[in-house]
Amino acid sequence: MLLRLPTTLSEAQRYLADGAVPVGGATLVWALWQRDGFPEQAMSLRRLPEANHIAREALGAAVLLHQVDDRVPDVLRRAASTVGTGAVRRTATVGGNIVGSTLRCLLPAALVLDARATVLDPDGTYETDLSEAVAKRPLLLGIRWRDPVASGYYKAAGEAGGPPPFVVATAVHAGDDGGHRLFIAVRDGYEVISETAARGTGTDEVLAALEGTDLGSLPAEAREEVRREVTAILDRTAAH
Structure with missing residues:
Protein backbone atom coordinates (compact mmCIF):
# COMPACT_ATOMS: atom_id res chain seq x y z
CA MET A 1 0.00 0.00 0.00
CA LEU A 2 1.31 3.44 -0.98
CA LEU A 3 0.61 6.11 1.65
CA ARG A 4 0.16 9.60 0.25
CA LEU A 5 1.00 12.57 2.51
CA PRO A 6 -0.08 15.76 0.71
CA THR A 7 1.17 19.12 1.92
CA THR A 8 -1.12 21.22 -0.28
CA LEU A 9 -4.79 21.09 -1.22
CA SER A 10 -3.92 20.62 -4.89
CA GLU A 11 -1.85 17.54 -4.03
CA ALA A 12 -4.65 16.12 -1.89
CA GLN A 13 -7.14 16.79 -4.67
CA ARG A 14 -4.94 14.99 -7.19
CA TYR A 15 -4.39 11.95 -4.97
CA LEU A 16 -8.12 11.78 -4.31
CA ALA A 17 -8.84 11.84 -8.03
CA ASP A 18 -6.28 9.04 -8.47
CA GLY A 19 -8.26 6.83 -6.09
CA ALA A 20 -6.36 7.24 -2.83
CA VAL A 21 -8.48 6.12 0.12
CA PRO A 22 -8.64 8.73 2.93
CA VAL A 23 -7.42 7.46 6.28
CA GLY A 24 -7.22 9.25 9.60
CA GLY A 25 -5.46 7.50 12.44
CA ALA A 26 -6.40 4.07 11.00
CA THR A 27 -7.69 3.01 14.41
CA LEU A 28 -10.85 1.58 12.82
CA VAL A 29 -9.90 0.55 9.29
CA TRP A 30 -6.63 -1.26 9.93
CA ALA A 31 -8.27 -4.45 11.13
CA LEU A 32 -10.69 -4.35 8.18
CA TRP A 33 -7.81 -3.94 5.73
CA GLN A 34 -5.95 -6.84 7.32
CA ARG A 35 -9.04 -8.97 6.83
CA ASP A 36 -10.24 -7.73 3.43
CA GLY A 37 -7.03 -6.51 1.82
CA PHE A 38 -5.21 -3.20 1.69
CA PRO A 39 -6.00 -0.52 -0.92
CA GLU A 40 -3.36 0.34 -3.50
CA GLN A 41 -3.21 3.91 -2.20
CA ALA A 42 -4.19 5.59 1.06
CA MET A 43 -3.99 9.26 1.96
CA SER A 44 -3.37 10.90 5.32
CA LEU A 45 -3.87 14.63 5.92
CA ARG A 46 -1.44 14.83 8.81
CA ARG A 47 0.93 17.13 6.85
CA LEU A 48 -1.80 19.30 5.32
CA PRO A 49 -1.94 22.67 7.17
CA GLU A 50 -5.64 23.24 6.40
CA ALA A 51 -6.51 19.99 8.19
CA ASN A 52 -4.39 20.58 11.29
CA HIS A 53 -5.52 23.94 12.69
CA ILE A 54 -7.05 24.39 16.15
CA ALA A 55 -8.91 27.60 17.03
CA ARG A 56 -11.83 28.78 19.15
CA GLU A 57 -14.20 28.45 16.18
CA ALA A 58 -12.49 25.84 13.97
CA LEU A 59 -10.91 22.41 14.17
CA GLY A 60 -9.02 20.50 11.49
CA ALA A 61 -9.92 16.95 10.56
CA ALA A 62 -6.36 15.64 10.97
CA VAL A 63 -6.04 16.91 14.55
CA LEU A 64 -5.49 14.02 16.95
CA LEU A 65 -8.07 13.70 19.71
CA HIS A 66 -5.52 14.18 22.49
CA GLN A 67 -4.62 17.56 20.94
CA VAL A 68 -8.16 18.93 21.32
CA ASP A 69 -7.75 21.31 24.24
CA ASP A 70 -9.26 24.43 25.82
CA ARG A 71 -8.80 26.42 22.62
CA VAL A 72 -12.16 24.93 21.54
CA PRO A 73 -15.50 25.09 23.42
CA ASP A 74 -15.84 22.91 26.49
CA VAL A 75 -18.38 20.54 24.92
CA LEU A 76 -15.97 19.56 22.14
CA ARG A 77 -12.94 19.30 24.40
CA ARG A 78 -14.76 17.07 26.87
CA ILE A 98 -16.91 12.16 12.82
CA VAL A 99 -17.21 10.64 9.35
CA GLY A 100 -15.34 7.34 9.62
CA SER A 101 -16.70 5.89 12.86
CA THR A 102 -20.07 4.36 13.66
CA LEU A 103 -19.66 5.63 17.24
CA ARG A 104 -19.24 9.28 16.15
CA CYS A 105 -18.31 10.38 19.64
CA LEU A 106 -17.65 13.98 18.55
CA LEU A 107 -20.80 14.32 16.47
CA PRO A 108 -23.21 15.38 19.28
CA ALA A 109 -20.74 18.08 20.36
CA ALA A 110 -20.29 19.32 16.79
CA LEU A 111 -24.06 19.40 16.23
CA VAL A 112 -24.79 21.58 19.26
CA LEU A 113 -22.08 23.97 18.07
CA ASP A 114 -24.11 24.20 14.83
CA ALA A 115 -20.90 23.33 13.01
CA ARG A 116 -20.41 23.33 9.25
CA ALA A 117 -18.07 20.95 7.45
CA THR A 118 -15.35 21.93 4.99
CA VAL A 119 -14.73 19.04 2.60
CA LEU A 120 -12.59 18.23 -0.43
CA ASP A 121 -13.57 16.32 -3.55
CA PRO A 122 -11.87 15.97 -6.96
CA ASP A 123 -13.47 19.28 -8.01
CA GLY A 124 -12.18 21.29 -5.04
CA VAL A 134 -21.73 12.37 7.90
CA ALA A 135 -24.19 10.74 5.49
CA LYS A 136 -22.04 11.03 2.35
CA ARG A 137 -18.64 10.64 4.06
CA PRO A 138 -16.54 12.90 1.82
CA LEU A 139 -12.95 13.83 2.63
CA LEU A 140 -13.39 16.10 5.65
CA LEU A 141 -10.88 18.94 6.01
CA GLY A 142 -12.36 20.43 9.17
CA ILE A 143 -15.35 21.94 10.92
CA ARG A 144 -16.24 25.55 11.77
CA TRP A 145 -18.81 27.06 14.14
CA ARG A 146 -19.72 30.20 16.07
CA ASP A 147 -18.47 30.36 19.64
CA PRO A 148 -21.40 29.56 21.98
CA VAL A 149 -22.36 31.48 25.10
CA ALA A 150 -21.91 28.24 27.06
CA SER A 151 -21.80 24.50 26.45
CA GLY A 152 -22.01 21.29 28.43
CA TYR A 153 -21.34 17.59 28.02
CA TYR A 154 -22.44 14.43 29.82
CA LYS A 155 -21.39 10.87 29.05
CA ALA A 156 -22.73 7.92 31.01
CA ALA A 157 -20.42 5.23 32.28
CA GLY A 158 -19.89 2.43 29.77
CA GLU A 159 -18.69 -1.13 29.81
CA ALA A 160 -15.77 -2.34 27.71
CA GLY A 161 -17.18 -4.16 24.71
CA GLY A 162 -20.71 -2.98 25.57
CA PRO A 163 -23.04 -0.62 23.72
CA PRO A 164 -22.00 3.02 23.21
CA PRO A 165 -22.59 5.04 26.40
CA PHE A 166 -25.45 7.53 26.44
CA VAL A 167 -24.30 11.09 25.67
CA VAL A 168 -25.95 14.50 26.11
CA VAL A 186 -27.93 12.99 22.36
CA ARG A 187 -26.35 9.72 21.35
CA VAL A 192 -27.82 10.64 17.31
CA ILE A 193 -30.79 12.96 17.84
CA SER A 194 -30.42 16.75 17.75
CA GLU A 195 -32.99 19.42 18.57
CA THR A 196 -33.15 23.14 19.29
CA ALA A 197 -35.42 25.47 21.29
CA ALA A 198 -35.67 29.18 22.01
CA ARG A 199 -33.96 30.18 25.26
CA GLY A 200 -36.30 33.13 25.90
CA THR A 201 -38.92 30.98 27.60
CA GLY A 202 -38.51 29.50 31.07
CA THR A 203 -36.78 26.20 31.77
CA ASP A 204 -40.08 24.31 32.18
CA GLU A 205 -41.31 25.61 28.84
CA VAL A 206 -38.07 24.62 27.10
CA LEU A 207 -38.22 21.13 28.59
CA ALA A 208 -41.87 20.77 27.58
CA ALA A 209 -41.02 21.80 24.02
CA LEU A 210 -38.22 19.23 23.86
CA GLU A 211 -40.57 16.53 25.14
CA GLY A 212 -42.63 17.11 22.02
CA THR A 213 -39.67 16.20 19.79
CA ASP A 214 -37.91 12.87 19.18
CA LEU A 215 -36.20 13.35 22.55
CA GLY A 216 -39.54 12.59 24.17
CA SER A 217 -39.36 9.01 22.90
CA LEU A 218 -36.17 8.26 24.83
CA PRO A 219 -36.32 5.88 27.84
CA ALA A 220 -37.23 7.49 31.15
CA VAL A 230 -30.78 21.26 29.97
CA THR A 231 -31.65 22.68 33.38
CA ALA A 232 -27.96 23.06 34.26
CA ILE A 233 -26.99 24.98 31.13
CA LEU A 234 -30.09 27.19 31.23
CA ASP A 235 -29.32 28.05 34.86
CA ARG A 236 -25.71 28.90 33.90
CA THR A 237 -26.84 31.24 31.13
CA ALA A 238 -29.79 32.82 32.95
CA ALA A 239 -27.92 36.11 33.42
CA HIS A 240 -26.92 36.42 29.75
Missing part, protein backbone atom coordinates in the same frame (compact mmCIF):
# COMPACT_ATOMS: atom_id res chain seq x y z
CA ALA A 79 -16.16 14.88 24.11
CA ALA A 80 -12.69 14.30 22.68
CA SER A 81 -11.16 13.62 26.10
CA THR A 82 -13.55 10.70 26.78
CA VAL A 83 -13.01 8.78 23.53
CA GLY A 84 -11.43 5.37 24.10
CA THR A 85 -8.10 5.10 25.90
CA GLY A 86 -5.17 7.46 25.97
CA ALA A 87 -3.47 5.35 23.30
CA VAL A 88 -6.52 5.66 21.04
CA ARG A 89 -6.72 9.44 21.54
CA ARG A 90 -3.06 9.78 20.55
CA THR A 91 -3.82 8.10 17.21
CA ALA A 92 -7.46 8.76 16.30
CA THR A 93 -8.33 11.94 14.39
CA VAL A 94 -11.24 14.36 14.50
CA GLY A 95 -12.24 13.59 10.92
CA GLY A 96 -12.00 9.84 11.37
CA ASN A 97 -14.22 10.00 14.42
CA THR A 125 -13.20 22.41 -1.55
CA TYR A 126 -16.65 23.44 -0.38
CA GLU A 127 -18.65 23.90 2.80
CA THR A 128 -21.63 21.73 3.61
CA ASP A 129 -24.05 20.81 6.37
CA LEU A 130 -22.51 18.51 8.94
CA SER A 131 -25.31 15.94 8.68
CA GLU A 132 -24.76 15.73 4.93
CA ALA A 133 -21.03 15.20 5.46
CA ALA A 169 -24.31 17.57 24.55
CA THR A 170 -25.73 21.07 25.02
CA ALA A 171 -24.89 24.61 23.94
CA VAL A 172 -26.56 28.02 24.13
CA HIS A 173 -25.95 30.38 21.21
CA ALA A 174 -26.61 34.10 20.88
CA GLY A 175 -28.78 34.99 17.90
CA ASP A 176 -28.45 37.99 15.60
CA ASP A 177 -31.63 39.40 17.19
CA GLY A 178 -30.07 39.40 20.66
CA GLY A 179 -31.99 36.34 21.81
CA HIS A 180 -30.54 33.00 22.82
CA ARG A 181 -31.19 29.49 21.56
CA LEU A 182 -30.55 26.10 23.11
CA PHE A 183 -29.03 23.33 21.01
CA ILE A 184 -29.07 19.76 22.30
CA ALA A 185 -27.89 16.46 20.84
CA ASP A 188 -28.58 6.80 22.27
CA GLY A 189 -26.92 3.60 21.12
CA TYR A 190 -25.71 4.32 17.59
CA GLU A 191 -28.42 6.91 16.93
CA GLU A 221 -33.68 7.37 32.55
CA ALA A 222 -32.29 9.03 29.41
CA ARG A 223 -34.98 11.75 29.51
CA GLU A 224 -34.02 12.48 33.10
CA GLU A 225 -30.39 13.00 32.08
CA VAL A 226 -31.58 15.33 29.31
CA ARG A 227 -33.65 17.25 31.87
CA ARG A 228 -30.65 17.60 34.19
CA GLU A 229 -28.29 18.80 31.47
Whole structure:
Protein backbone atom coordinates (compact mmCIF):
# COMPACT_ATOMS: atom_id res chain seq x y z
CA MET A 1 0.00 0.00 0.00
CA LEU A 2 1.31 3.44 -0.98
CA LEU A 3 0.61 6.11 1.65
CA ARG A 4 0.16 9.60 0.25
CA LEU A 5 1.00 12.57 2.51
CA PRO A 6 -0.08 15.76 0.71
CA THR A 7 1.17 19.12 1.92
CA THR A 8 -1.12 21.22 -0.28
CA LEU A 9 -4.79 21.09 -1.22
CA SER A 10 -3.92 20.62 -4.89
CA GLU A 11 -1.85 17.54 -4.03
CA ALA A 12 -4.65 16.12 -1.89
CA GLN A 13 -7.14 16.79 -4.67
CA ARG A 14 -4.94 14.99 -7.19
CA TYR A 15 -4.39 11.95 -4.97
CA LEU A 16 -8.12 11.78 -4.31
CA ALA A 17 -8.84 11.84 -8.03
CA ASP A 18 -6.28 9.04 -8.47
CA GLY A 19 -8.26 6.83 -6.09
CA ALA A 20 -6.36 7.24 -2.83
CA VAL A 21 -8.48 6.12 0.12
CA PRO A 22 -8.64 8.73 2.93
CA VAL A 23 -7.42 7.46 6.28
CA GLY A 24 -7.22 9.25 9.60
CA GLY A 25 -5.46 7.50 12.44
CA ALA A 26 -6.40 4.07 11.00
CA THR A 27 -7.69 3.01 14.41
CA LEU A 28 -10.85 1.58 12.82
CA VAL A 29 -9.90 0.55 9.29
CA TRP A 30 -6.63 -1.26 9.93
CA ALA A 31 -8.27 -4.45 11.13
CA LEU A 32 -10.69 -4.35 8.18
CA TRP A 33 -7.81 -3.94 5.73
CA GLN A 34 -5.95 -6.84 7.32
CA ARG A 35 -9.04 -8.97 6.83
CA ASP A 36 -10.24 -7.73 3.43
CA GLY A 37 -7.03 -6.51 1.82
CA PHE A 38 -5.21 -3.20 1.69
CA PRO A 39 -6.00 -0.52 -0.92
CA GLU A 40 -3.36 0.34 -3.50
CA GLN A 41 -3.21 3.91 -2.20
CA ALA A 42 -4.19 5.59 1.06
CA MET A 43 -3.99 9.26 1.96
CA SER A 44 -3.37 10.90 5.32
CA LEU A 45 -3.87 14.63 5.92
CA ARG A 46 -1.44 14.83 8.81
CA ARG A 47 0.93 17.13 6.85
CA LEU A 48 -1.80 19.30 5.32
CA PRO A 49 -1.94 22.67 7.17
CA GLU A 50 -5.64 23.24 6.40
CA ALA A 51 -6.51 19.99 8.19
CA ASN A 52 -4.39 20.58 11.29
CA HIS A 53 -5.52 23.94 12.69
CA ILE A 54 -7.05 24.39 16.15
CA ALA A 55 -8.91 27.60 17.03
CA ARG A 56 -11.83 28.78 19.15
CA GLU A 57 -14.20 28.45 16.18
CA ALA A 58 -12.49 25.84 13.97
CA LEU A 59 -10.91 22.41 14.17
CA GLY A 60 -9.02 20.50 11.49
CA ALA A 61 -9.92 16.95 10.56
CA ALA A 62 -6.36 15.64 10.97
CA VAL A 63 -6.04 16.91 14.55
CA LEU A 64 -5.49 14.02 16.95
CA LEU A 65 -8.07 13.70 19.71
CA HIS A 66 -5.52 14.18 22.49
CA GLN A 67 -4.62 17.56 20.94
CA VAL A 68 -8.16 18.93 21.32
CA ASP A 69 -7.75 21.31 24.24
CA ASP A 70 -9.26 24.43 25.82
CA ARG A 71 -8.80 26.42 22.62
CA VAL A 72 -12.16 24.93 21.54
CA PRO A 73 -15.50 25.09 23.42
CA ASP A 74 -15.84 22.91 26.49
CA VAL A 75 -18.38 20.54 24.92
CA LEU A 76 -15.97 19.56 22.14
CA ARG A 77 -12.94 19.30 24.40
CA ARG A 78 -14.76 17.07 26.87
CA ALA A 79 -16.16 14.88 24.11
CA ALA A 80 -12.69 14.30 22.68
CA SER A 81 -11.16 13.62 26.10
CA THR A 82 -13.55 10.70 26.78
CA VAL A 83 -13.01 8.78 23.53
CA GLY A 84 -11.43 5.37 24.10
CA THR A 85 -8.10 5.10 25.90
CA GLY A 86 -5.17 7.46 25.97
CA ALA A 87 -3.47 5.35 23.30
CA VAL A 88 -6.52 5.66 21.04
CA ARG A 89 -6.72 9.44 21.54
CA ARG A 90 -3.06 9.78 20.55
CA THR A 91 -3.82 8.10 17.21
CA ALA A 92 -7.46 8.76 16.30
CA THR A 93 -8.33 11.94 14.39
CA VAL A 94 -11.24 14.36 14.50
CA GLY A 95 -12.24 13.59 10.92
CA GLY A 96 -12.00 9.84 11.37
CA ASN A 97 -14.22 10.00 14.42
CA ILE A 98 -16.91 12.16 12.82
CA VAL A 99 -17.21 10.64 9.35
CA GLY A 100 -15.34 7.34 9.62
CA SER A 101 -16.70 5.89 12.86
CA THR A 102 -20.07 4.36 13.66
CA LEU A 103 -19.66 5.63 17.24
CA ARG A 104 -19.24 9.28 16.15
CA CYS A 105 -18.31 10.38 19.64
CA LEU A 106 -17.65 13.98 18.55
CA LEU A 107 -20.80 14.32 16.47
CA PRO A 108 -23.21 15.38 19.28
CA ALA A 109 -20.74 18.08 20.36
CA ALA A 110 -20.29 19.32 16.79
CA LEU A 111 -24.06 19.40 16.23
CA VAL A 112 -24.79 21.58 19.26
CA LEU A 113 -22.08 23.97 18.07
CA ASP A 114 -24.11 24.20 14.83
CA ALA A 115 -20.90 23.33 13.01
CA ARG A 116 -20.41 23.33 9.25
CA ALA A 117 -18.07 20.95 7.45
CA THR A 118 -15.35 21.93 4.99
CA VAL A 119 -14.73 19.04 2.60
CA LEU A 120 -12.59 18.23 -0.43
CA ASP A 121 -13.57 16.32 -3.55
CA PRO A 122 -11.87 15.97 -6.96
CA ASP A 123 -13.47 19.28 -8.01
CA GLY A 124 -12.18 21.29 -5.04
CA THR A 125 -13.20 22.41 -1.55
CA TYR A 126 -16.65 23.44 -0.38
CA GLU A 127 -18.65 23.90 2.80
CA THR A 128 -21.63 21.73 3.61
CA ASP A 129 -24.05 20.81 6.37
CA LEU A 130 -22.51 18.51 8.94
CA SER A 131 -25.31 15.94 8.68
CA GLU A 132 -24.76 15.73 4.93
CA ALA A 133 -21.03 15.20 5.46
CA VAL A 134 -21.73 12.37 7.90
CA ALA A 135 -24.19 10.74 5.49
CA LYS A 136 -22.04 11.03 2.35
CA ARG A 137 -18.64 10.64 4.06
CA PRO A 138 -16.54 12.90 1.82
CA LEU A 139 -12.95 13.83 2.63
CA LEU A 140 -13.39 16.10 5.65
CA LEU A 141 -10.88 18.94 6.01
CA GLY A 142 -12.36 20.43 9.17
CA ILE A 143 -15.35 21.94 10.92
CA ARG A 144 -16.24 25.55 11.77
CA TRP A 145 -18.81 27.06 14.14
CA ARG A 146 -19.72 30.20 16.07
CA ASP A 147 -18.47 30.36 19.64
CA PRO A 148 -21.40 29.56 21.98
CA VAL A 149 -22.36 31.48 25.10
CA ALA A 150 -21.91 28.24 27.06
CA SER A 151 -21.80 24.50 26.45
CA GLY A 152 -22.01 21.29 28.43
CA TYR A 153 -21.34 17.59 28.02
CA TYR A 154 -22.44 14.43 29.82
CA LYS A 155 -21.39 10.87 29.05
CA ALA A 156 -22.73 7.92 31.01
CA ALA A 157 -20.42 5.23 32.28
CA GLY A 158 -19.89 2.43 29.77
CA GLU A 159 -18.69 -1.13 29.81
CA ALA A 160 -15.77 -2.34 27.71
CA GLY A 161 -17.18 -4.16 24.71
CA GLY A 162 -20.71 -2.98 25.57
CA PRO A 163 -23.04 -0.62 23.72
CA PRO A 164 -22.00 3.02 23.21
CA PRO A 165 -22.59 5.04 26.40
CA PHE A 166 -25.45 7.53 26.44
CA VAL A 167 -24.30 11.09 25.67
CA VAL A 168 -25.95 14.50 26.11
CA ALA A 169 -24.31 17.57 24.55
CA THR A 170 -25.73 21.07 25.02
CA ALA A 171 -24.89 24.61 23.94
CA VAL A 172 -26.56 28.02 24.13
CA HIS A 173 -25.95 30.38 21.21
CA ALA A 174 -26.61 34.10 20.88
CA GLY A 175 -28.78 34.99 17.90
CA ASP A 176 -28.45 37.99 15.60
CA ASP A 177 -31.63 39.40 17.19
CA GLY A 178 -30.07 39.40 20.66
CA GLY A 179 -31.99 36.34 21.81
CA HIS A 180 -30.54 33.00 22.82
CA ARG A 181 -31.19 29.49 21.56
CA LEU A 182 -30.55 26.10 23.11
CA PHE A 183 -29.03 23.33 21.01
CA ILE A 184 -29.07 19.76 22.30
CA ALA A 185 -27.89 16.46 20.84
CA VAL A 186 -27.93 12.99 22.36
CA ARG A 187 -26.35 9.72 21.35
CA ASP A 188 -28.58 6.80 22.27
CA GLY A 189 -26.92 3.60 21.12
CA TYR A 190 -25.71 4.32 17.59
CA GLU A 191 -28.42 6.91 16.93
CA VAL A 192 -27.82 10.64 17.31
CA ILE A 193 -30.79 12.96 17.84
CA SER A 194 -30.42 16.75 17.75
CA GLU A 195 -32.99 19.42 18.57
CA THR A 196 -33.15 23.14 19.29
CA ALA A 197 -35.42 25.47 21.29
CA ALA A 198 -35.67 29.18 22.01
CA ARG A 199 -33.96 30.18 25.26
CA GLY A 200 -36.30 33.13 25.90
CA THR A 201 -38.92 30.98 27.60
CA GLY A 202 -38.51 29.50 31.07
CA THR A 203 -36.78 26.20 31.77
CA ASP A 204 -40.08 24.31 32.18
CA GLU A 205 -41.31 25.61 28.84
CA VAL A 206 -38.07 24.62 27.10
CA LEU A 207 -38.22 21.13 28.59
CA ALA A 208 -41.87 20.77 27.58
CA ALA A 209 -41.02 21.80 24.02
CA LEU A 210 -38.22 19.23 23.86
CA GLU A 211 -40.57 16.53 25.14
CA GLY A 212 -42.63 17.11 22.02
CA THR A 213 -39.67 16.20 19.79
CA ASP A 214 -37.91 12.87 19.18
CA LEU A 215 -36.20 13.35 22.55
CA GLY A 216 -39.54 12.59 24.17
CA SER A 217 -39.36 9.01 22.90
CA LEU A 218 -36.17 8.26 24.83
CA PRO A 219 -36.32 5.88 27.84
CA ALA A 220 -37.23 7.49 31.15
CA GLU A 221 -33.68 7.37 32.55
CA ALA A 222 -32.29 9.03 29.41
CA ARG A 223 -34.98 11.75 29.51
CA GLU A 224 -34.02 12.48 33.10
CA GLU A 225 -30.39 13.00 32.08
CA VAL A 226 -31.58 15.33 29.31
CA ARG A 227 -33.65 17.25 31.87
CA ARG A 228 -30.65 17.60 34.19
CA GLU A 229 -28.29 18.80 31.47
CA VAL A 230 -30.78 21.26 29.97
CA THR A 231 -31.65 22.68 33.38
CA ALA A 232 -27.96 23.06 34.26
CA ILE A 233 -26.99 24.98 31.13
CA LEU A 234 -30.09 27.19 31.23
CA ASP A 235 -29.32 28.05 34.86
CA ARG A 236 -25.71 28.90 33.90
CA THR A 237 -26.84 31.24 31.13
CA ALA A 238 -29.79 32.82 32.95
CA ALA A 239 -27.92 36.11 33.42
CA HIS A 240 -26.92 36.42 29.75
